[in-house]
Amino acid sequence: MAPNTIVDVIGRTPAVWLDRMVAARGLEGRILAKLDYLNPGFSKKDRAALGIVEAAEAEGVLRPGQTVVELTSGNMGTGLAIVCGARGYPFVAVMSRGNSPERARMMAALGAEVVLVDQCPASVPGEVSGADLERVEAEARRLAEARGAFRADQFRHPGNADAHYRTTGPELWADSDCTLTAFADFAGSGGTYAGTMRALRARNRALRGYVVEPEGAAVLAGCAAARPGHPIQGGGYAMSDLALLHGAPVDGYMAVSGETARATARALAREEGIFAGFSAGANLAAAFELLGGPERGGRIAIVICDSGLKYLSTDLWP
Secondary structure, eight states: OOOSSGGGGSSOOOEEEOHHHHHHTTOOSEEEEEOGGGSTTSBTHHHHHHHHHHHHHHHTOSOTTOOEEEEESSHHHHHHHHHHHHHTOOEEEEEETTSOHHHHHHHHHTTOEEEEEOOOTTOBTTBOOHHHHHHHHHHHHHHHHHHTOEEOOTTTOHHHHHHIIIIIHHHHHHHTTSOOOEEEEEOSSSHHHHHHHHHHHHHOTTOEEEEEEETTOOTTTTOOOSOOOOSOTTSOOOOSOOGGGTTOOOOEEEEEOHHHHHHHHHHHHHHHOOOBOHHHHHHHHHHHHHHTTTTTTOEEEEEOOBBGGGGTTSTTOO
C-alpha cells in the first residue's frame, strides 16, 4: 500500500558497501554508506525534523496551525518545510547568507518563509563560522518571540537525536547484517552521532564511535579553533559544547580538512556514482583513515548526509 504523505517515506534509506573504493586504496575492511541523501529533502535532517515535530505534538507544546521557526544551514530547514507543510504549520527558516543559495531556493519552493542573515564582516562566503551562526541564532530567537512560534531548536531538542536512535541506528545495524564494528560522523548539531551511537552500542557493546570535525576547528577534541573557517557546510562551527553529545559514547575524534572532504566527495561521485555533499566527503575520508589505522579490518558505518545538488554553486564541483 502506498504511503499517504511524503512524510511517511522519510527514513528507511538504502545502504551500500563501498568495497571498490576501499580496495582501490589498499585498505583492509569495509565501509557501509547510508544513503540519506535519498530522503525527500535530500538529507539526513528529514529524520530529525520529523522527530522534533512529532515529539512537540506529543508533548502538546506545538499547537495546531502554530508557526515553527528554526535556524538552519539549509538541510534542517528543508526537512522542516516538508514536515510542517504536511502537518499544517507555517514554517520560517533562518539561514546565513554564507550557505549555498540552492538551499534557500529549495526551502522557499517547499513553502517556507526564508530569512537570510548577513555574515560577519570578516567571514568568507561559503564558509559559515560559529560567529555567523550566533547571528542566525539571535534572529531565530527574535522571530520566534515576535511571532509566538514554536522553536524547533535542533541543537538542543532531544527529538533530534531520538529520531536517529529509533531509525538510523537500527537501520544501519540491519543493513550490515549485524556486523558493524565502528561508526563515524561529522558533527553539526551532534544529533545523528548521539542517537545512532546509542542505538548501535545497545546492539554491540564493543562498537566504537568517532566524532568527525574540520581540521583547524576540532574543538570537541579539545583543540583550539585555529582556523574556524572551512567549506564543510552544516557543521564544524567550533562549538565546544554540543548539548546532544552529552553522555554519548565517543571513542575518538577525527579531523578532516576542507580540501580532503572536497576531494573525497568528488571521488565518491566519480567512483561510486554517489552524488553527495562536503560532510559526506568528510565522513568517508575519516573512515578511510580509520581503516588505515585503529579500525584496520573492521566494518565502519557512515552517513551520506546530503545531496551534491545542494552545492552546485560552490567549489565542490568544478
